[in-house]
């Protein structure tokens with residue numbers, strides 16, 4: 079059974095990046111989206127990226143960022159993965175995938191079985207789909223990082239057409255159950271690892287990575 083991949087998202091400081099690496103995260107997420115409490119400027123993201131050892135991958139996260147700004151951010155940060163978290167089209171993703179060495183991930187707000195099936199349209203355009211909770215206006219209208227859990231039952235025993243990951247309201251307390259119920263090959267957490275909005279808690283990062291590493295998916 080391959081090890082569960084662990085993405086700690088929305089890191090903004092050297093201390094929390096180092097803690098995530100030490101705790102065993104396989105990916106760290108840098109959110110470049112000005113409306114987010116976890117927004118990071120390109121020059122700061124580039125500095126954090128340079129702290130990573132080769133085995134830990136940098137994920138740059140953008141939301142409907144225009145092509146020119148995307149190119150500048152990619153050039154400065156040199157991430158391993160570009161995670162698109164807005165309403166980016168299949169065509170745009172495919173263009174990036176076919177013209178770069180980047181891994182391209184697409185986040186999808188998972189409401190129901192229909193959303194799950196429609197996400198398959200990204201099969202040839204993205205390397206991985208990240209199922210997140212659908213965002214609601216009441217959650218502050220952020221496309222992600224809202225700490226909302228999606229209905230894990232939608233993913234139980236689903237035959238995925240592409241690589242995938244689970245996000246949405248994951249915490250040190252529920253990540254083992256999330257892996258057990260859904261069989262997620264990658265778990266992604268942000269606000270559940272914070273002491274206050276936008277401020278990561280090193281103790282919670284460590285506890286999350288440990289719980290995710292020790293979790294076993296249920297045998298089906």
Ligand SMILES: O=C(O)c1ccccc1NCC(=O)[C@H](O)[C@H](O)COP(=O)(O)O
Pocket residue numbers: 087088107109111114115116117139141163210220221222223224225226245246247248266267268269270
């Ligand atoms: O984290 C943000 O602030 C954010 C803002 C805009 C788009 C996406 C964002 N986060 C994306 C992530 O990958 C989060 O890890 C994912 O949405 C899960 O967040 P949470 O429910 O807080 O664990």
